Amino acid sequence: LKPEAMASTRPIEFTNRAGEKLYGFYTAKGSGPMPLVVMPHGGPFGVYDRWGFDNDAQFLANRGYAVLQVNYRGSGGRGEAFERPGWQGWGTKLQEDIADGVRWTIDNKLADPGRICMYGASFGGYSALIQPILNPDMYKCAIGYVGVYDLPLMRKTDVNNGASKRTRRFFDRTLGTDTAALASISPVQRVNELKVPVMLVHGKDDKTAGFNQYKAMEAALQRAGQPPETFAVPGEGHGFVKPENVAELYRRMEAFLDKHIGAGAK
Numbered sequence: 001l002k003p004e005a006m007a008s009t010r011p012i013e014f015t016n017r018a019g020e021k022l023y024g025f026y027t028a029k030g031s032g033p034m035p036l037v038v039m040p041h042g043g044p045f046g047v048y049d050r051w052g053f054d055n056d057a058q059f060l061a062n063r064g065y066a067v068l069q070v071n072y073r074g075s076g077g078r079g080e081a082f083e084r085p086g087w088q089g090w091g092t093k094l095q096e097d098i099a100d101g102v103r104w105t106i107d108n109k110l111a112d113p114g115r116i117c118m119y120g121a122s123f124g125g126y127s128a129l130i131q132p133i134l135n136p137d138m139y140k141c142a143i144g145y146v147g148v149y150d151l152p153l154m155r156k157t158d159v160n161n162g163a164s165k166r167t168r169r170f171f172d173r174t175l176g177t178d179t180a181a182l183a184s185i186s187p188v189q190r191v192n193e194l195k196v197p198v199m200l201v202h203g204k205d206d207k208t209a210g211f212n213q214y215k216a217m218e219a220a221l222q223r224a225g226q227p228p229e230t231f232a233v234p235g236e237g238h239g240f241v242k243p244e245n246v247a248e249l250y251r252r253m254e255a256f257l258d259k260h261i262g263a264g265a266k
Contacts, residue, residue, distance in 0.1 A: 006058055007027050009026070009054070009057065011051070015100075024049065024101055027054070027066065028066035028067070028110070029062070032111060033109050033112040035261040036067070036105060036116045037067050037118075037261075038067075038068045039068065039119050039120055040069070041123070042124050044072070044075070045086060046083060048077040049069040049071055049075075063254055063257070066110060066111060070097060072101075074086020088175065088176045095134055099135050115140060115262075116140060117139060117142065117257060118131050118132065119142075120144070122145075123147075124145070124147070125147015128143055128144045129147065130190075133194050136195060140196060141257070141260035144201065146208070147202075148213050149213050149217040150188040150213060155175070155182065157210050187220075198229070200229070201230075201232075202231075203232075204233060205235060206236075208237070229252070231249060231252055
């Protein structure tokens with residue numbers, strides 16, 4: 001990779017609606033306002049975006065998009081006092097922080113408000129589909145990659161698949177045990193509020209966000225009369241490894257984004 005061909009990544013900071021200072025990264029070639037891909041990290045707790053080369057961010061920037069990564073409350077790298085306040089905030093506090101980061105990029109003329117899409121893996125995939133439900137005027141499309149879309153199903157699957165007591169206790173603390181509350185923040189359960197084009201990507205051998213999550217979300221979108229674009233791959237797990245599958249994913253993402261927020265968008 002030639003360094004001069006790479007997009008620059010710059011650290012950003014902004015204040016969320018709770019008055020707390022948050023940090024993240026903005027990657028782009030050129031100056032804004034640009035079509036923006038919002039890319040939340042997985043986890044969500046303890047994981048964080050850090051300084052350095054990012055395959056996804058550089059690919060998207062190379063194709064003409066700006067990329068926003070937000071270290072929302074609950075992210076790692078800033079101690080327990082920053083991580084704990086995000087607990088049980090999957091569909092609330094964490095999503096507010098992501099949306100506040102998007103608004104910051106718009107206010108600072110870094111993003112074209114009419115050309116914004118979500119893309120993420122794992123919790124990022126969950127965020128990709130819940131954000132357009134919570135902020136329907138903000139996004140034009142969503143790409144969920146190995147995501148979790150039905151939180152009660154995830155808890156049931158963990159138990160049935162023999163998750164350790166330690167894992168179950170962690171989810172009790174950080175996600176919650178109220179099934180009705182979890183359903184209320186699940187994209188599967190609120191699919192009728194999801195009004196943007198969706199692309200779903202999953203490995204059929206995923207043991208972290210089970211393939212049943214993909215099947216549940218695809219079926220819900222079909223019932224709602226909004227069939228998604230799909231890419232389900234045998235032999236892949238929680239994130240693609242085989243180069244040919246990664247390349248095909250990028251080709252499909254490029255075409256999807258071009259259609260909805262890129263040069264090919266109406």
